Structure formats: structure tokens, C-alpha cells
Amino acid sequence: MKSKRLVFRDVEWWVITFTFLIIVLTNIMIAMSNQSYPMEKFFGIVVLPIVLYIGFYVMHLVIIPKYLRDNNVLHLILFSILTAAITAGLSGACAGGNNVDAERFFRFYFSVLLLYTVYLVIANLLKRMFLPPVFKDFQLYNGVRLFMIFLFVSIFLFASRLFVNEAILVILLMVIPAIAFFVFYNYYLLYRNKLQGNIKAYRWFLWGLMSIIFLVFIIIAAENNIPEIMLLGLGMIALLIFVVFPISNIVFGKYEDYIGKIDTLSVQVNQSSANLSFLRSQINPHFLFNALNTLYGAALMENAEKTSDGIQKLGDMMRFMLYENQMDRIPLSREITYLRNYLDLQMLRFKNEANLEVSVQISEDTCEGNIAPMLLIPFVENAFKHGISTKNKSWIRISLRCLKGSVHLDVVNSIHPKKQTEDPRDESGIGLENVKNRLAHSYPQKHNLTIVANDTEHFVHLSVQLT
Numbered sequence: 001m002k003s004k005r006l007v008f009r010d011v012e013w014w015v016i017t018f019t020f021l022i023i024v025l026t027n028i029m030i031a032m033s034n035q036s037y038p039m040e041k042f043f044g045i046v047v048l049p050i051v052l053y054i055g056f057y058v059m060h061l062v063i064i065p066k067y068l069r070d071n072n073v074l075h076l077i078l079f080s081i082l083t084a085a086i087t088a089g090l091s092g093a094c095a096g097g098n099n100v101d102a103e104r105f106f107r108f109y110f111s112v113l114l115l116y117t118v119y120l121v122i123a124n125l126l127k128r129m130f131l132p133p134v135f136k137d138f139q140l141y142n143g144v145r146l147f148m149i150f151l152f153v154s155i156f157l158f159a160s161r162l163f164v165n166e167a168i169l170v171i172l173l174m175v176i177p178a179i180a181f182f183v184f185y186n187y188y189l190l191y192r193n194k195l196q197g198n199i200k201a202y203r204w205f206l207w208g209l210m211s212i213i214f215l216v217f218i219i220i221a222a223e224n225n226i227p228e229i230m231l232l233g234l235g236m237i238a239l240l241i242f243v244v245f246p247i248s249n250i251v252f253g254k255y256e257d258y259i260g261k262i263d264t265l266s267v268q269v270n271q272s273s274a275n276l277s278f279l280r281s282q283i284n285p286h287f288l289f290n291a292l293n294t295l296y297g298a299a300l301m302e303n304a305e306k307t308s309d310g311i312q313k314l315g316d317m318m319r320f321m322l323y324e325n326q327m328d329r330i331p332l333s334r335e336i337t338y339l340r341n342y343l344d345l346q347m348l349r350f351k352n353e354a355n356l357e358v359s360v361q362i363s364e365d366t367c368e369g370n371i372a373p374m375l376l377i378p379f380v381e382n383a384f385k386h387g388i389s390t391k392n393k394s395w396i397r398i399s400l401r402c403l404k405g406s407v408h409l410d411v412v413n414s415i416h417p418k419k420q421t422e423d424p425r426d427e428s429g430i431g432l433e434n435v436k437n438r439l440a441h442s443y444p445q446k447h448n449l450t451i452v453a454n455d456t457e458h459f460v461h462l463s464v465q466l467t
Contacts, residue, residue, distance in 0.1 A: 044098020055087030387413025
């Protein structure tokens with residue numbers, strides 16, 4: 001209650017549905033218990049409440065929500081009048097079969113319409129009075145709204161004596177509220193104290209309640225001079241101890257487990273999202289510095305035309321990383337465009353390397369679907385970082401192909417002895433470790449990553465099932 005506002009349109013629907021269900025089932029039992037019960041009266045006490053319930057459903061869950069979405073007052077008025085007229089006609093026919101005169105029926109029907117209208121007005125006033133920023137939480141608002149629902153349902157039951165008898169009033173206004181009271185009493189004063197280890201408080205509240213109940217029945221038995229009433233009190237105490245409290249404890253335990261699982265999953269999702277954001281933040285500066293270094297070398301060796309072409313590709317890459325890299329999924333074509341820009345910038349840098357052989361095969365004919373950004377580049381970047389030597393023969397072979405619903409990347413690069421000045425922690429590059437974590441997070445059981453290396457070559461195969 002404290003943390004969030006209840007969805008009262010759903011609460012109202014469930015309460016009214018339960019109320020009418022009790023009314024209809026009780027009236028059916030009454031009709032079936034009497035073999036000579038007239039069919040006309042059956043329509044009056046069974047079909048009449050069903051018609052009213054359907055009218056409530058159409059008004060409360062169709063017409064009013066449509067008005068809240070469209071804000072069309074004319075449609076609200078027209079559909080409300082039409083629903084009221086149809087409901088009045090059908091329920092009036094049922095009431096007439098039960099020998100209810102027209103004056104009594106219309107007095108009942110318009111009192112129900114007025115009651116519903118007053119409820120809607122008061123509910124709207126309560127929103128203005130008790131919701132934030134007037135109050136900091138929803139506890140008071142939820143409590144007042146729940147009490148108002150009970151109050152208006154009680155008034156409706158007393159006003160609907162056409163089809164509501166004393167048995168229904170006892171069930172809905174005494175038995176069910178009493179059970180609800182004992183369930184709440186059990187949760188807040190018994191179950192939670194026992195769960196927290198406050199056994200002394202638990203015993204005080206338990207046996208204090210039992211003593212009060214037994215004392216009340218003793219007083220009633222003495223006033224009416226009926227000793228058997230005390231047996232009724234003992235039966236009620238036994239019902240609470242052996243039925244109501246144990247069953248409600250089971251429900252409370254399942255509820256606590258369910259809430260605990262939700263909290264655990266929420267923490268895991270938040271932690272995974274934070275980790276994913278951190279991994280992406282690690283990737284971005286790495287590629288930016290690579291591209292800037294490439295442009296710096298090109299500016300020294302080439303003319304302004306090639307440098308401007310490199311700057312344009314760098315701009316495309318920066319836009320990709322600033323905007324699309326923050327998305328959960330992007331079109332595969334955009335990922336491939338980024339890959340091509342990266343390769344073009346690297347070829348500006350290594351174009352004059354006689355010992356380097358670079359082979360690139362990209363098939364884009366069937367490359368459709370969406371993919372998590374920055375999954376392909378780290379393997380290509382790693383090949384350029386570790387597969388090139390200015391003294392020894394080097395090669396990089398890249399193959400990207402798409403099948404229906406999947407993308408496949410193969411990267412083969414030569415391996416050379418590490419430089420003495422090279423940091424051993426940088427062996428696999430920043431991107432490779434990150435992309436493994438991202439694949440595990442974004443494509444569990446939907447990817448295949450194979451990395452094989454020998455003395456001369458490093459091979460990577462990546463397959464991803466796309467969405």
C-alpha cells in the first residue's frame with residue numbers, strides 16, 4: 001500500500017464480479033431447492049442481476065476507458081445513454097416477470113444509476129485530495145478507496161432487494177468481511193511476528209483474539225439464555241486455528257517467495273544492465289583512439305583528399321557509436337556499414353604494407369534482421385591489432401555471410417611473436433572480452449563462438465541467431 005497506487009479499475013471490477021457471482025449462485029440454489037419455483041421469478045432473481053452486471057462491465061471497462069483515451073465527451077454521453085437504455089429495457093422485462101411494478105423497478109434502477117454516478121464523482125475527488133503531491137505515498141488513498149468500495153457495495157445490496165435476500169446480505173456484509181479481517185489480523189499481527197521471531201508477541205495476539213471471541217459468545221449466550229451458543233464460539237475458534245490461519249499462512253508464504261524472486265530478478269536485471277553499459281563504455285574510446293591514430297598517419301603520408309575521406313568515415317563511425325551503439329538492437333545493415341568503414345580506415349593505414357595480405361568477403365544479399373550493436377567489430381579489430389607485422393609476412397582473411405535468421409563471421413589472421421614492450425594484459429584486446437560477455441547476456445543459447453589458435457594462425461568463428 002505504501003509503495004504504489006492500486007489499480008482501482010481492476011479492483012472495482014473484481015469486487016463487483018465477485019458480488020454478482022455470489023448473488024447469482026445463491027439465487028440459483030434458492031430456485032433449484034424449490035421444484036415448483038416459477039420460471040418468471042427465476043428470470044427476476046437470476047437473469048436480472050446478470051443483465052445489470054453486463055451493463056456495469058460495458059460502462060466501466062469499455063465506455064469510460066475509451067473516453068479517458070479519446071477525451072470525446074459526445075461519445076461518452078451517447079454510449080452511456082444507449083447502454084443505460086438497453087440495460088433498463090432488459091432488466092425491466094426480467095423484473096416484470098417477477099411481478100415487480102414499473103414504479104418500484106424504475107425507482108430501483110435510477111437509484112443504482114445515481115449511486116454509480118456518485119461513486120465516480122467521489123473517486124475523482126479522492127484522487128485530487130489524497131494522491132501525490134498532496135500526500136507522499138499512496139497508503140491513505142488506497143485505504144480510503146477500498147473503504148469507499150465496500151461502503152457503496154453495501155448500499156447497492158440494500159437498494160437491490162429485488163433480487164438480494166437476507167442470506168446474501170449475511171454472506172457479503174458479515175461473513176466475507178469477517179474472514180478478511182481475520183486474514184489481515186493474521187498477516188500483520190501473527191504471521192509477521194512469528195516470521196521475525198517475536199514469539200511472545202505472536203502468542204499474545206493469538207490467544208488474546210481467541211479469548212475475546214469466546215468472551216463475546218459467552219455474553220451472547222448469557223443474554224439469550226442459550227448455552228449452545230458457546231459451542232458455536234468454540235467452533236469458530238477451531239475454524240480460525242485449524243483452517244483460516246493455516247491456509248492464509250500458506251498463501252502468505254507463497255506470496256513472500258514470489259516477491260523475493262521478483263526482487264532478486266530485478267536486482268539481477270539492473271546489475272546486468274549496468275554491466276552492459278560499462279562494457280559499452282569500455283568499447284567506445286578504444287575504437288575512437290584507433291581511428292584517430294589512423295587519420296594521423298594518413299595525414300602525414302597522404303594528400304588532403306584521402307584524409308577528408310577518412311574524416312568522413314570517422315564521422316559516420318562516431319555517429320554510430322554515439323547514437324546506435326546505445327540501442328539494444330539495430331538493423332544488421334548498419335552494423336555491416338560500420339564494419340566497412342572500419343576496414344576502409346585500416347586500409348588507409350596499411351595500404352603500402354608489402355608483407356600484408358588482406359582478404360574481405362562480405363555477402364549482404366540476405367543480411368536482414370536486427371542485432372545487438374558492436375558485436376562483429378571486436379574480432380576484426382583484434383585481427384588488425386595482433387595479426388600484422390612490419391617485418392614478417394602477415395595475412396587477415398575476413399568472411400561475413402548471412403543465412404535466413406542468422407549471421408556468420410569468420411576471421412583468420414597470422415600470429416607473430418609478441419614485442420617485449422607489449423603489455424601481456426592487452427593480449428586479447430579490450431573488445432574481445434567485452435563481446436563475450438555481451439553475447440552471453442544478449443544471446444544466451446543463441447550464439448556459437450569458436451576461437452582456435454596455433455603457432456601461426458588465429459581463427460575465430462561467430463554465429464548469431466538474429467531477432
